[in-house]
Amino acid sequence: MSGEAQGAPPPGIGEALRKARLEQGISLYALGFDLNISVRILEAVEADAWEKVPPGRERPYARQIAERLGVDLEALSEPWSRLPGAMEQEPPDPRRERLERVLMGGLTAATILLVLWLVVPGRSLRRERREELTAADRTPPPRWTPASPAGPYPVVGEVLPEAPxxxxxxxxxxxxxxxxxxxxxxxxxxxxxxxxxxxxxxxxxxxxxxxxxxxxxxxxxxxxxxxxxxxxxxxxxxxxxxxxxxxxxxxVPEAVPPNRPSTPPETDQEEE
Structure with missing residues (x-):
């Protein structure tokens, strides 16, 4: 048989990145210098030896190299899906979906009931509160009576009375x-x-x-x-x-009596 052997896996992301680098005439050392990636990592990526790449860095390294070389990863969706680090989605669970729908329905019903309670009974509560305030306004406050001093002689300027x-x-x-x-x-x-x-x-x-x-x-x-x-x-x-x-x-000084006008003494007139 000519060509690739039957059953051989299709080329991966690493092979596509290696071909793009060679077509542009860029060496591994120059690419590693531009991307600040070691040559050992670049060789492992181009050889699709992902077990030699730090875990969790497979896809970030491949995306960084592809961006530098201008490789469209969307056109390589099939080999990209086989790249380690892909997040596998769990199959939908019917029971979990049904439970979530029940919880959402109960939460919606509780919210509606709360809104109705705040709108409808709240009016009557506000009316009763206004009636209470009105009745309180009609009730005259108790008269304040000042306390009488403890002693019989309050002193100006003192808080507590002192003995006079x-x-x-x-x-x-x-x-x-x-x-x-x-x-x-x-x-x-x-x-x-x-x-x-x-x-x-x-x-x-x-x-x-x-x-x-x-x-x-x-x-x-x-x-x-x-x-x-x-x-x-x-x-x-x-x-x-x-x-x-x-x-x-x-x-109190004694009152001084007013001075009376002096009268000349009476003299006996000689009878003629």
Whole structure:
């Protein structure tokens, strides 16, 4: 018989790549240099000795070489299918397909039911919620009643009330609505204390024994002594001075009676 022997396998991918390389006059060394592939790998590919090629690299190497040599691998579909590394597709399983259809149908039905539940009952739920809010709006809120202070003498500027009079002395608290100078003098030989109070500037201290409070701008100062508000009645720009006892009582000066006009003494007229 002439030609190829009967039963000989058709040429593979490697033979087609070798013929294309020889037709273009490219050596194995030049091809390996261009593709960064060793000559040993190229020889194994051209000889279809795929067992000498690293596993998993058969098809990538063949595709890379064919692209460099301009070989159309789609025209060599039959030898390409025999190349190692092809992914074999499992035959379809009727039971698996039927199970997938049942699962997809159940998922679709559940989605439809969920949408219906959100649309239909959701309206009634929103209506009930609006009715509850409306009823809550009609109900007046409870009235807030401020808590009464624990002690009988609330002190300006303090969070917790303090005793108005204790062993440390009388509690004196001042707060200014504008700039003023306050001087507190004690009668027990202690040096006087003076401070410049500015807007909303508090001053609180304890004073022992009888003392006096002098304010140069009484109309802008608020004064509390022993837990009691002192109504000094001073106007803005007017000075005021008040004296207090050791228990914080304001000493009101006695009223001076007005001077009566003097009348000349009566003289006895001599009877003529």
């Amino acid at each position: 009079v204790n062993e440390e002395g009388v509690l004196v608290a001042l707060r200014a609505l504008d700039t003023c100078v306050v001087t507190i003098a004690q009668e027990q030989g202690q040096p006087p204390q003076a401070r410049v109070l500015r807007i909303s500037d508090p001053w609180q201290l304890r004073v022992k024994g009888p003392f006096s409070v002098a304010i140069d701008n009484a109309g802008v100062a608020v004064l509390d002594v022993a837990g009691r508000r002192i109504r000094h009645g001073g106007a803005v720009g007017e000075a005021w001075t008040g004296k207090f006892t050791g228990t914080g009582e304001l000493i």
